[in-house]
Amino acid sequence: MVSTIGRSFNFQPCFLFNSKTVDKSLTARGHSWLWPTAAGVGATAPDRQIRAAAEQRPTWLPGLDPPTYLDGTLAGDYGFDPLGLGEDPESLKWYVQAELVHARFAMLGVLGILVTDLLRVAGISKIPVWFEAGAVKYELANTGTLVIVQLLLMGFAETKRYMDFINPGSQAKDGSFFGLEASLEGLEPGYPGGPLLNPLGLARDIKSAHDWKLKEIKNGRLAMVAILGIFIQASVTHVGPIDNLVEHLSNPWHKTIIQTLASSSS
Structure with a gap:
């Protein structure tokens, strides 16, 4: 099956300095993206649920998030679609x-x-x-x-x-x-x-x-x-x-x- 390479990378920022020195008030001003979400910090409950489901699902290349239109329900779906052929639901069926x-x-x-x-x-x-x-x-x-x-x-x-x-x-x-x-x-x-x-x-x-x-x-x-x-x-x-x-x-x-x-x- 198929996954979109490039669009499926999920980059997380990492800090080279102690996170204690960062002004945590940034998160209150809409800058929660500065914080890593792998541990759930700065992430909403739906985000954490989606991440947990993605981590449990096997993919053709570990670390890549499968495209949303490939939800794992199809037999043999490991999120592989480098050309994005399955974006249209009717085309995907064919x-x-x-x-x-x-x-x-x-x-x-x-x-x-x-x-x-x-x-x-x-x-x-x-x-x-x-x-x-x-x-x-x-x-x-x-x-x-x-x-x-x-x-x-x-x-x-x-x-x-x-x-x-x-x-x-x-x-x-x-x-x-x-x-x-x-x-x-x-x-x-x-x-x-x-x-x-x-x-x-x-x-x-x-x-x-x-x-x-x-x-x-x-x-x-x-x-x-x-x-x-x-x-x-x-x-x-x-x-x-x-x-x-x-x-x-x-x-x-x-x-x-x-x-x-x-x-x-x-």
Whole structure:
């Protein structure tokens, strides 16, 4: 999630001399800002409550106050929004859904790349390396047909998801999905349910499933970083991640990222 850097710094003055020598009558003349508020001196009760809440809440960088529009209620909200993208509440709702979808795609992508690469390296299957899979001719159908089918299926699914976002619950009404609505019963926008998409029955009470949401978004963010690393790795080494791992394990002290980058730049 997101926090505004720069605007979120809270500077407290510190005195280089004994505070007893300062004219404390300044506070009575509207200069209470001269006094540090960390201990509550010169601060109003609401200020102390806000500070106490901010100190208890974990943030992406300790010492930074999260922006007011990120109050910690969203799963994975650690007050990170350097570009201020979440200032508009409606935009924030969409960004939350966009991050969730990208996280799920990244988790599936990392799993698919690692599993197929492991099967290929182990000699179990002749699956092509992941970045060449799109150029392979499949017996099932030609490339053009596969692309069109994928566009139609994903376009249909994404349209349904968008319609449920702008009008929550509309896609669960009778007749909205060929009579299969009960099998795809949504819990809330971004969290479909039913026996098909939630066969284990996890987080059935989605309103109190904060821990499940937090685990998913944490793993999703990790997967997004991992997939970026896999992309860069393939661009530099021109092989899959399992090949890179095997090469590193064969000579751990001399087959590292430093030597790889140095050899690729030469």
